[in-house]
Amino acid sequence: MAYVLAIANQKGGVGKTTTTIAVAAYAALAGLRVLVVDNDPQGNASSVLTSAATGPSLYGGGQPRATTQERLSCISAGDDLLEREQALSATRDGHRALDKLLQSFRGQADLILIDSPPNLTVLPTNALMAADGVLIPVQCEYFALEGLSQLLAHVTYLQETAGARVRVVGILPTLCDPALPMARQVEAEIQRHFPEQAIPATIPRDIALAAASSHSQTPLGFDPLAPGAVAYLAATRIILARCGLRPPLRPAPESTP
Numbered sequence: 001m002a003y004v005l006a007i008a009n010q011k012g013g014v015g016k017t018t019t020t021i022a023v024a025a026y027a028a029l030a031g032l033r034v035l036v037v038d039n040d041p042q043g044n045a046s047s048v049l050t051s052a053a054t055g056p057s058l059y060g061g062g063q064p065r066a067t068t069q070e071r072l073s074c075i076s077a078g079d080d081l082l083e084r085e086q087a088l089s090a091t092r093d094g095h096r097a098l099d100k101l102l103q104s105f106r107g108q109a110d111l112i113l114i115d116s117p118p119n120l121t122v123l124p125t126n127a128l129m130a131a132d133g134v135l136i137p138v139q140c141e142y143f144a145l146e147g148l149s150q151l152l153a154h155v156t157y158l159q160e161t162a163g164a165r166v167r168v169v170g171i172l173p174t175l176c177d178p179a180l181p182m183a184r185q186v187e188a189e190i191q192r193h194f195p196e197q198a199i200p201a202t203i204p205r206d207i208a209l210a211a212a213s214s215h216s217q218t219p220l221g222f223d224p225l226a227p228g229a230v231a232y233l234a235a236t237r238i239i240l241a242r243c244g245l246r247p248p249l250r251p252a253p254e255s256t257p
Protein backbone atom coordinates (compact mmCIF):
# COMPACT_ATOMS: atom_id res chain seq x y z
CA MET A 1 0.00 0.00 0.00
CA ALA A 2 1.33 3.39 -0.99
CA TYR A 3 2.42 5.95 1.57
CA VAL A 4 0.43 9.14 0.89
CA LEU A 5 2.41 12.34 1.38
CA ALA A 6 0.77 15.76 1.10
CA ILE A 7 2.96 18.74 0.24
CA ALA A 8 1.32 21.77 1.81
CA ASN A 9 1.77 25.36 2.85
CA GLN A 10 -0.91 28.03 2.54
CA LYS A 11 1.72 30.57 1.55
CA GLY A 12 2.16 30.96 -2.18
CA GLY A 13 5.38 30.47 -4.10
CA VAL A 14 7.30 28.66 -1.36
CA GLY A 15 8.33 25.72 -3.55
CA LYS A 16 5.48 23.22 -3.00
CA THR A 17 5.23 22.21 -6.65
CA THR A 18 8.99 22.21 -7.21
CA THR A 19 9.40 20.01 -4.12
CA THR A 20 6.63 17.63 -5.23
CA ILE A 21 8.22 17.17 -8.66
CA ALA A 22 11.79 16.82 -7.37
CA VAL A 23 10.94 14.31 -4.64
CA ALA A 24 8.77 12.36 -7.09
CA ALA A 25 11.57 12.21 -9.67
CA TYR A 26 14.25 11.08 -7.21
CA ALA A 27 11.97 8.53 -5.52
CA ALA A 28 11.11 7.04 -8.94
CA LEU A 29 14.79 7.01 -9.89
CA ALA A 30 15.48 5.09 -6.70
CA GLY A 31 13.06 2.38 -7.86
CA LEU A 32 9.77 3.32 -6.17
CA ARG A 33 6.48 3.48 -8.09
CA VAL A 34 5.40 7.09 -7.65
CA LEU A 35 2.09 8.77 -8.40
CA VAL A 36 1.75 12.55 -8.29
CA VAL A 37 -1.77 13.89 -7.75
CA ASP A 38 -2.13 17.49 -8.84
CA ASN A 39 -4.65 18.89 -6.36
CA ASP A 40 -4.12 22.53 -7.37
CA PRO A 41 -6.38 24.22 -9.96
CA GLN A 42 -3.30 26.13 -11.17
CA GLY A 43 -2.16 22.78 -12.62
CA ASN A 44 1.56 23.55 -12.38
CA ALA A 45 2.68 20.02 -11.52
CA SER A 46 0.55 18.65 -14.39
CA SER A 47 2.08 21.09 -16.85
CA VAL A 48 5.60 20.02 -15.93
CA LEU A 49 4.96 16.28 -15.74
CA THR A 50 2.37 15.71 -18.44
CA SER A 51 2.46 19.00 -20.39
CA ALA A 52 -1.28 19.43 -19.78
CA ALA A 53 -3.86 19.99 -17.08
CA THR A 54 -6.68 18.94 -19.39
CA GLY A 55 -9.23 16.15 -18.93
CA PRO A 56 -10.96 15.48 -15.62
CA SER A 57 -9.30 15.87 -12.21
CA LEU A 58 -9.15 12.91 -9.87
CA TYR A 59 -12.45 14.16 -8.39
CA GLY A 60 -13.98 13.84 -11.87
CA GLY A 61 -12.59 10.36 -12.59
CA GLY A 62 -9.12 11.36 -13.86
CA GLN A 63 -6.63 8.52 -14.25
CA PRO A 64 -2.82 8.34 -13.97
CA ARG A 65 -0.90 9.35 -17.08
CA ALA A 66 2.62 8.25 -17.87
CA THR A 67 5.39 10.83 -17.71
CA THR A 68 8.73 10.86 -19.46
CA GLN A 69 10.28 9.15 -16.44
CA GLU A 70 9.97 5.46 -15.73
CA ARG A 71 7.80 4.54 -12.70
CA LEU A 72 6.50 8.13 -12.39
CA SER A 73 2.87 8.90 -13.26
CA CYS A 74 0.60 11.86 -12.66
CA ILE A 75 -3.12 12.49 -12.29
CA SER A 76 -3.51 15.96 -13.72
CA ALA A 77 -5.38 18.82 -12.07
CA GLY A 78 -7.81 18.68 -14.96
CA ASP A 79 -9.91 21.48 -16.29
CA ASP A 80 -12.73 20.90 -13.79
CA LEU A 81 -10.91 21.36 -10.48
CA LEU A 82 -12.20 24.86 -9.74
CA GLU A 83 -15.80 23.72 -10.16
CA ARG A 84 -15.11 20.59 -8.13
CA GLU A 85 -13.63 22.74 -5.38
CA GLN A 86 -16.86 24.69 -5.10
CA ALA A 87 -18.97 21.53 -5.06
CA LEU A 88 -16.74 19.95 -2.38
CA SER A 89 -17.08 23.05 -0.19
CA ALA A 90 -20.84 22.74 -0.36
CA THR A 91 -20.89 19.03 0.53
CA ARG A 92 -21.04 17.87 4.15
CA ASP A 93 -18.33 15.22 3.75
CA GLY A 94 -16.51 17.09 0.98
CA HIS A 95 -13.23 17.10 2.90
CA ARG A 96 -13.05 13.28 2.78
CA ALA A 97 -13.48 12.88 -1.01
CA LEU A 98 -9.80 12.56 -1.92
CA ASP A 99 -9.12 9.95 0.75
CA LYS A 100 -11.93 7.77 -0.65
CA LEU A 101 -10.85 8.29 -4.27
CA LEU A 102 -7.22 7.43 -3.55
CA GLN A 103 -8.07 4.03 -2.07
CA SER A 104 -8.15 2.41 -5.50
CA PHE A 105 -4.70 3.78 -6.40
CA ARG A 106 -2.92 2.87 -3.17
CA GLY A 107 -2.21 -0.68 -4.35
CA GLN A 108 -0.60 0.51 -7.59
CA ALA A 109 2.10 2.78 -6.14
CA ASP A 110 4.64 2.91 -3.33
CA LEU A 111 4.41 6.65 -2.84
CA ILE A 112 1.59 9.06 -3.69
CA LEU A 113 2.51 12.76 -3.55
CA ILE A 114 -0.28 15.36 -3.44
CA ASP A 115 0.52 18.91 -4.52
CA SER A 116 -1.90 21.56 -3.20
CA PRO A 117 -2.80 25.21 -3.77
CA PRO A 118 -1.71 28.08 -1.50
CA ASN A 119 -4.64 28.19 0.90
CA LEU A 120 -6.10 26.13 3.73
CA THR A 121 -9.56 25.59 2.30
CA VAL A 122 -11.20 22.46 0.96
CA LEU A 123 -8.56 21.14 -1.48
CA PRO A 124 -5.57 21.22 0.91
CA THR A 125 -7.87 19.91 3.65
CA ASN A 126 -8.73 16.96 1.37
CA ALA A 127 -5.00 16.35 0.89
CA LEU A 128 -4.38 16.39 4.66
CA MET A 129 -7.34 14.05 5.27
CA ALA A 130 -6.03 11.61 2.63
CA ALA A 131 -2.40 11.72 3.75
CA ASP A 132 -0.30 9.61 6.06
CA GLY A 133 2.19 12.46 6.28
CA VAL A 134 2.63 16.08 5.33
CA LEU A 135 5.80 17.74 4.10
CA ILE A 136 5.89 21.50 4.57
CA PRO A 137 8.23 23.54 2.38
CA VAL A 138 9.06 26.83 4.11
CA GLN A 139 10.67 29.67 2.22
CA CYS A 140 13.62 31.17 4.11
CA GLU A 141 12.14 34.64 4.41
CA TYR A 142 10.40 36.99 6.82
CA PHE A 143 6.94 35.87 8.10
CA ALA A 144 7.64 32.26 7.08
CA LEU A 145 7.16 30.89 10.58
CA GLU A 146 3.87 32.70 11.18
CA GLY A 147 2.21 30.86 8.32
CA LEU A 148 3.75 27.65 9.57
CA SER A 149 2.07 27.83 12.98
CA GLN A 150 -1.33 28.36 11.28
CA LEU A 151 -0.80 25.26 9.16
CA LEU A 152 0.35 23.17 12.13
CA ALA A 153 -2.74 24.29 14.07
CA HIS A 154 -4.91 23.19 11.12
CA VAL A 155 -3.22 19.76 11.10
CA THR A 156 -3.85 19.37 14.85
CA TYR A 157 -7.47 20.45 14.38
CA LEU A 158 -8.02 17.80 11.69
CA GLN A 159 -6.35 15.13 13.84
CA GLU A 160 -8.49 15.98 16.86
CA THR A 161 -11.85 16.69 15.24
CA ALA A 162 -11.92 14.71 12.00
CA GLY A 163 -9.75 11.69 12.76
CA ALA A 164 -6.99 12.65 10.32
CA ARG A 165 -4.07 10.20 10.52
CA VAL A 166 -1.63 12.70 9.01
CA ARG A 167 1.60 13.47 10.87
CA VAL A 168 4.24 16.04 10.08
CA VAL A 169 7.01 14.22 8.22
CA GLY A 170 9.20 17.25 7.70
CA ILE A 171 9.65 20.97 7.40
CA LEU A 172 11.88 21.73 4.44
CA PRO A 173 13.65 25.10 4.20
CA THR A 174 13.46 26.20 0.56
CA LEU A 175 14.61 29.06 -1.69
CA CYS A 176 17.43 29.75 0.73
CA ASP A 177 19.99 32.34 -0.28
CA PRO A 178 22.90 31.79 2.13
CA ALA A 179 24.28 35.25 1.32
CA LEU A 180 21.27 36.81 3.06
CA PRO A 181 21.47 36.92 6.88
CA MET A 182 17.63 36.73 7.00
CA ALA A 183 17.65 33.39 5.17
CA ARG A 184 20.22 31.88 7.56
CA GLN A 185 18.23 33.23 10.49
CA VAL A 186 14.97 31.62 9.32
CA GLU A 187 16.78 28.34 8.69
CA ALA A 188 18.19 28.44 12.25
CA GLU A 189 14.74 29.29 13.68
CA ILE A 190 13.20 26.27 11.95
CA GLN A 191 15.91 24.03 13.43
CA ARG A 192 15.44 25.57 16.89
CA HIS A 193 11.63 25.47 17.04
CA PHE A 194 11.13 22.18 15.20
CA PRO A 195 14.25 20.07 15.82
CA GLU A 196 12.43 16.80 15.13
CA GLN A 197 10.64 17.92 11.97
CA ALA A 198 13.26 20.17 10.34
CA ILE A 199 14.86 18.47 7.36
CA PRO A 200 18.65 18.96 7.46
CA ALA A 201 18.94 19.44 3.70
CA THR A 202 18.13 23.07 2.96
CA ILE A 203 17.19 23.78 -0.67
CA PRO A 204 19.17 26.71 -2.06
CA ARG A 205 17.77 29.30 -4.42
CA ASP A 206 18.97 27.92 -7.76
CA ILE A 207 17.93 29.23 -11.15
CA ALA A 208 18.29 25.70 -12.58
CA LEU A 209 15.22 24.63 -10.57
CA ALA A 210 13.08 27.38 -12.08
CA ALA A 211 14.52 26.70 -15.53
CA ALA A 212 13.69 22.97 -15.24
CA SER A 213 9.99 23.76 -14.68
CA SER A 214 9.89 26.23 -17.53
CA HIS A 215 11.25 23.47 -19.81
CA SER A 216 8.65 20.99 -18.47
CA GLN A 217 11.38 18.91 -16.96
CA THR A 218 12.11 17.61 -13.49
CA PRO A 219 15.27 18.94 -11.76
CA LEU A 220 16.69 15.46 -12.26
CA GLY A 221 15.99 15.47 -16.00
CA PHE A 222 17.14 19.05 -16.52
CA ASP A 223 20.42 19.26 -14.60
CA PRO A 224 20.97 16.53 -12.02
CA LEU A 225 24.25 18.07 -10.83
CA ALA A 226 22.89 21.59 -10.20
CA PRO A 227 23.11 22.57 -6.50
CA GLY A 228 19.32 22.71 -6.17
CA ALA A 229 18.87 19.25 -7.66
CA VAL A 230 21.61 17.78 -5.46
CA ALA A 231 19.97 19.33 -2.38
CA TYR A 232 16.65 17.75 -3.37
CA LEU A 233 18.38 14.37 -3.69
CA ALA A 234 19.64 14.70 -0.11
CA ALA A 235 16.20 15.86 1.09
CA THR A 236 14.48 12.96 -0.70
CA ARG A 237 16.66 10.38 1.07
CA ILE A 238 15.63 11.84 4.44
CA ILE A 239 11.95 12.14 3.48
CA LEU A 240 11.73 8.55 2.20
CA ALA A 241 13.39 7.25 5.36
CA ARG A 242 10.94 9.19 7.53
CA CYS A 243 8.04 7.75 5.51
CA GLY A 244 9.43 4.27 6.16
CA LEU A 245 10.02 3.77 2.44
CA ARG A 246 12.97 1.72 1.36
CA PRO A 247 13.72 1.72 -2.36
CA PRO A 248 14.03 -1.85 -3.71
CA LEU A 249 17.53 -3.25 -3.77
CA ARG A 250 19.01 -3.34 -7.23
CA PRO A 251 21.01 -6.35 -8.41
CA ALA A 252 24.74 -5.66 -8.47
CA PRO A 253 25.98 -4.84 -11.98
CA GLU A 254 27.64 -7.78 -13.68
CA SER A 255 31.39 -7.60 -13.49
CA THR A 256 33.11 -7.06 -16.80
CA PRO A 257 35.81 -9.51 -17.75
Ligand SMILES: Nc1ncnc2c1ncn2[C@@H]1O[C@H](COP(=O)(O)OP(=O)(O)OP(=O)(O)O)[C@@H](O)[C@H]1O
Pocket residue numbers: 011012013014015016017018019040042044116117118174175176203204205206207208209210211213228
Ligand atom coordinates in the same frame (compact mmCIF):
# COMPACT_ATOMS: atom_id res chain seq x y z
N1 LIG B 1 14.95 26.58 -4.92
C1 LIG B 1 14.51 27.37 -5.92
N2 LIG B 1 15.37 28.19 -6.58
C2 LIG B 1 14.94 29.01 -7.56
N3 LIG B 1 13.66 29.06 -7.98
C3 LIG B 1 12.76 28.26 -7.36
C4 LIG B 1 13.14 27.37 -6.31
N4 LIG B 1 12.04 26.72 -5.87
C5 LIG B 1 11.03 27.17 -6.63
N5 LIG B 1 11.45 28.10 -7.51
C6 LIG B 1 10.63 28.87 -8.46
O1 LIG B 1 9.81 29.72 -7.65
C7 LIG B 1 8.49 29.78 -8.16
C8 LIG B 1 7.53 29.22 -7.12
O2 LIG B 1 7.83 27.86 -6.90
P1 LIG B 1 6.68 26.76 -6.84
O3 LIG B 1 5.75 26.90 -8.00
O4 LIG B 1 7.32 25.44 -6.63
O5 LIG B 1 5.96 27.24 -5.51
P2 LIG B 1 4.52 26.84 -4.97
O6 LIG B 1 4.59 26.90 -3.49
O7 LIG B 1 4.09 25.55 -5.57
O8 LIG B 1 3.63 28.02 -5.55
P3 LIG B 1 2.01 28.11 -5.45
O9 LIG B 1 1.74 28.45 -4.03
O10 LIG B 1 1.64 29.18 -6.42
O11 LIG B 1 1.48 26.76 -5.84
C9 LIG B 1 8.51 28.98 -9.45
O12 LIG B 1 8.76 29.86 -10.52
C10 LIG B 1 9.68 28.02 -9.28
O13 LIG B 1 10.26 27.63 -10.50
Ligand SMILES: [Mg+2]
Pocket residue numbers: 016017018040044115116117
Ligand atom coordinates in the same frame (compact mmCIF):
# COMPACT_ATOMS: atom_id res chain seq x y z
MG1 LIG C 1 2.33 25.12 -6.65
